[in-house]
Amino acid sequence: MITIRHRDERGVANMGWLNSNHSFSFGHYFNPGYMGFRALRVINEDRVIPGAGFPTHGHANMEIVSYVLNGALEHKDSIGTGSVIRPGEVQVMSAGRGIRHSEYNASDTEPVHFLQIWILPEANNLAPGYQQADFPAEQKRGTLKLVGSRDGRDGSVTIHQDVDLYAALLDGEESATLPLRPGRHAWVQVARGRVHLNGTMLKAGDGAALTDEEAVTLDRADEAEVLVFDLA
Template sequence: MITLRKSVERGYADHGWLKSFHSFSFADYHDPAHMGWGNLRVINEDRVAPGRGFGTHGHRDMEIISYVLDGELGHQDSIGNGATIRPGEVQRMSAGRGILHSEYNRAVTQTTHFLQIWIEPDRRGVEPGYEQKDFPAEDKRGRLRLVASPDGREGSVRLHADASMYVGLFDGAEQAELALDPQRLAYVHVARGSVSVNGVALETGDAAKLQGEALLRLDGGRDAEVIVFDLAPGASGRR
C-alpha cells in the first residue's frame, strides 16, 4: 500500500528568519493523523535567513540527521564538536542522555536550505555522539546511496536506531530499485524535482508512505533528489 502525502498538506511555520515545512506534527503544528511513520518522527524542511539560526538548546534520546540542500549550516555542541555542514554531507547527532547544540547560517547573503530529520533510537540513554560524512553527487547519480544505517555499512553514518536512509539523484532514464521487507515500513521524500514512486508521481516536497510493499522503484525523474527511509514499525505504534 502506498499513501501519498502532498507537499501542500504539510504544516508550515513562518518565523521571519526561519520558514519551515513540517511533514509530521512538530511544535505548534499538531495533526493526530501525522505523528510520524514507524520510528521516523520528524522531517522539517527549513530555510534559515543569513546571519540567523537556532540558539543553544537541548535534546535527548533522539537520532538527529541534518541534510543540507543549499547553503551551509554551522554546528556547535556541548561535547566539543564544531563543524560546517555543506550540500552532500550528512550529519548525525545522537542526543542520547542529553546534549546541547546550536545551528547557524553564518553566510552574509545566502539562505540555508536543509532537512532536519529525527529518528527514534532503539534504546535510551546512549552516550551522546556526532558523525559527519560527505557523499559526492556521483555516488548518488541514478542510484540509491546508503548514507545512514544501524551498522555503518558501506561507509554510511551509524544510527542508534533500526532505520536506514538512502539518497539518490534521478533525471531522464535513470532509475533504481530497492528491495523492501513487507513487515517493515518505508518513506520516500522528494527534496527537489519530481519522480515516480512505484508508478505514483511525486513533486518537490511530496512524500510517499509505503506499507506491505516488497519493492520500491524510482523512475521518471526530472532533476530529482530523493530521500528514502527503510524503517522499523516503531514501538510507539505511530502509523
C-alpha cells in the first residue's frame, strides 16, 4: 500500500525570516493523521533568508538530520562542534540526554534551502553526538546511495535507530530500486524535480508512505533528488 502525502497538504509556517513546510505535525501545525511514520517524526522543508536562523535552543532524545539543497547552513552546538553544511553533505546531531545548538544561514546574501528531519532514537539518554559527511553528486547519480544507517556502514552517518537513509539523483531514463524485506516500511520524500514511485508520479515536496510493498522503484524522473527511508 502506498499513501501519498501531497505537498500542498503540508503544514505551513511563514515567519518572515523562515518559510517552512511540515510533512508531519510540528509546532503550531497539528494533524492527527500525520504525527509521523514509524520512527520518522519530522520532515520540514525550510527556507531561511540571508543572515537569519534558529538561535541557540535545546533538544533531547532525538536524531536530527539536516540535508541541504541550496546555500549553506552554519551549525554550532554545546559539545563544541562548529561547521558549515553545504549541498551534498549530510549532518546528523544525536541530541541524546541533552544538547543545545543553533542553525543559521551561513550567507549574508543568499537564502538556504534544506530538509530538517527528526527520527526517534532506539534508546533514550544516549551520549550527545555530531557527524557530518559529504556525498558527491556522482555517488548518487542513477542510484540509491546509503547516506545514513544504524551502523554507519559504507561511510554513512550513524543514526541511532533501525533505519537506512538513501539519497538519489535521477533524470530521464535513470532508475533505482530498493527491495524491502518482509516487515519493513519506507517513506519517500521528493526534494526536487519529479519522479515516478512504483508507477505513481510525485513532485517536489511530495512524500509517500509504503507498507506491505516488495520494493521502492523510482524511474521516469525529471531532474529529481529523492530521499528514501527504509524503516522497521
